[in-house]
Amino acid sequence: MKKFLSSQVSTIVYSFRCTLIVLPIAIAIGSTVALFLWLLSWAIHYRFAHPWLLYLLPLAGVAIHFLYKLYGKSAERGNNLIIDEIHEPGAGVPKRMAPLILVTTVITHLFGGSAGREGTAVQIGGSIANFFVGLFKLNDTDKQMLLTAGIAAGFGAVFGTPLTGAIFALEVITIGRINYNALLPCLIAGFVGDATVALWGIHHTAYHIDVVKTSAEYYNHHLPTDLLLLIKVIFASALFGLASYLFANTTHAVKAFSLKLIKIDWLIPVCGGLIIIGLTFLIGKPDYLSLGVEPEHPGAVTIVSAFQHGGADFFSWLWKLIYTAITLGTGFKGGEVTPLFYVGATLGNTLAEILNAPVSLFAALGFIAVFAGATNTPLACTLMGIELFGGEHAMLFAITCFTAYFFSGDSGIYTAQRKGDAKIGDGYWNKLFDKYKG
Structure with a gap:
């Protein structure tokens, strides 16, 4: 009985600590993703109104190349860098990753490049989470947990799918295996990131399946x-x-x-x-x-x-x-x-x-x-x-x-x-x- 009570107290302490640490990180990620989605929508609609911008796509590519060459360094590896850092904490995720990927993704879409937004949100999540790791002076175990939570917050926020974001963050690290140790912080991060985007007034596309007779x-x-x-x-x-x-x-x-x-x-x-x-x-x-x-x-x-x-x-x-x-x-x-x-x-x-x-x-x-x-x-x-x-x-x-x-x-x-x-x-x-x- 004593051992059981001790384990329950440990669970409560761990949950409380996770919530305190993850909350500000997820809010920061959600707010940055909201800004990104707003800028992305502006860029896409601006190109719709000015289709000639497509002709400048090669020049935009050169600008992106030199931005990463001058300031990117390891940030060039994007999502793969974050996954590697979760597996083996080492050099860290550079702070410049979040602003660089945000700006260059908007540039890509402004001039007509065919790309998505998940990679940007995940890199924003990883970069901001890594910044807080240094700010709170956390150890490697906490770092792995928070980087995973950062992925969950970014993914959940950018698509409006918080539960998916949490499971995606756990599942994407290793093919065929899921480590549930980070499940609680990922769930918190996914839901808080998504809620933060909603509070900023950003809406996601709604999809609908017609009625299908399936019985x-x-x-x-x-x-x-x-x-x-x-x-x-x-x-x-x-x-x-x-x-x-x-x-x-x-x-x-x-x-x-x-x-x-x-x-x-x-x-x-x-x-x-x-x-x-x-x-x-x-x-x-x-x-x-x-x-x-x-x-x-x-x-x-x-x-x-x-x-x-x-x-x-x-x-x-x-x-x-x-x-x-x-x-x-x-x-x-x-x-x-x-x-x-x-x-x-x-x-x-x-x-x-x-x-x-x-x-x-x-x-x-x-x-x-x-x-x-x-x-x-x-x-x-x-x-x-x-x-x-x-x-x-x-x-x-x-x-x-x-x-x-x-x-x-x-x-x-x-x-x-x-x-x-x-x-x-x-x-x-x-x-x-x-x-x-x-």
Whole structure:
């Protein structure tokens, strides 16, 4: 009994200490993310009103390159630096990371680069959390915990998904394993970061799934989904996983090819910007520039339009993938997640038309599944589906995210992720190979 009471007191003390430390950090992160979202919205709408800004994208790339060359140093590694620092605390996360990534992401979007916002929010979270670690003179264990909480606050605040932010922060560190030691501070950080953004008056995009008949009875047993629909969902989920694999590897390949082919480093973003301009002329519309959430013109393909019949072209997902791989692979800044939402939602729209399936449901499934495969975070993405679209289709969200995760290969967009337990496919084939090899 004495031991039990002692453990309860320790839990209360730990919870109280976590709350006191995490609260100011999450408020600071939420406030900075709110400023970022406001500036990002301004930049996107300003470019909508001044489409000629796209022609200055190569010059914007040069400016971003030299900003990082002069002031960035280790901050250039972005999210991967934060993940590495959580695994092995060492040099720290530079204070300049937050303002640098905020400014350069806004520049990228102002001139039409195809990028997201998650990477910016996560880097803001990590940089601010690391600043408070030094301010409070905390040890390495606390540092790991607060950097993880910083990811949760940034992610939860930028998308309005606090629970997803908390689980994403725990799940993204190591593929196949979750360390729950930081769960409480991550939950606090995610919810406080999101609440702070809301208090600043920043609103997130609302998505809607139309009513879908997803229940049936087989052999007198009620099942929460139609069997034929389930087969279609699993088939589509495998393709979502392959799209995740293609996205991650295309982005890495563009970066590696650019560094190998172009010896003058500041010319890399120039070439990337020129290619984006050329592709936009070739396609004849600007739908794949910037974030892809709000329409630049009536009838534009966006994430929101993908939830409707005819709301995406057959290859919209592929064009967005190419645009984003070129943008990020040639040195422009931003995140990958919103483009992943776009790729997934538009691919879901296309597959729904082919498979005669509910369009809004498949757009939602693609939205979360391509993200799950590219980041190796199927649990967080399942929760994201519930937070964004409601819990009615929770079982389908889980099936889709985990199927995409298994089909996405053993890598992802974050090269610093450590490998914990092998995915089912990897473990099976490795054991089979070892058996016959022996």
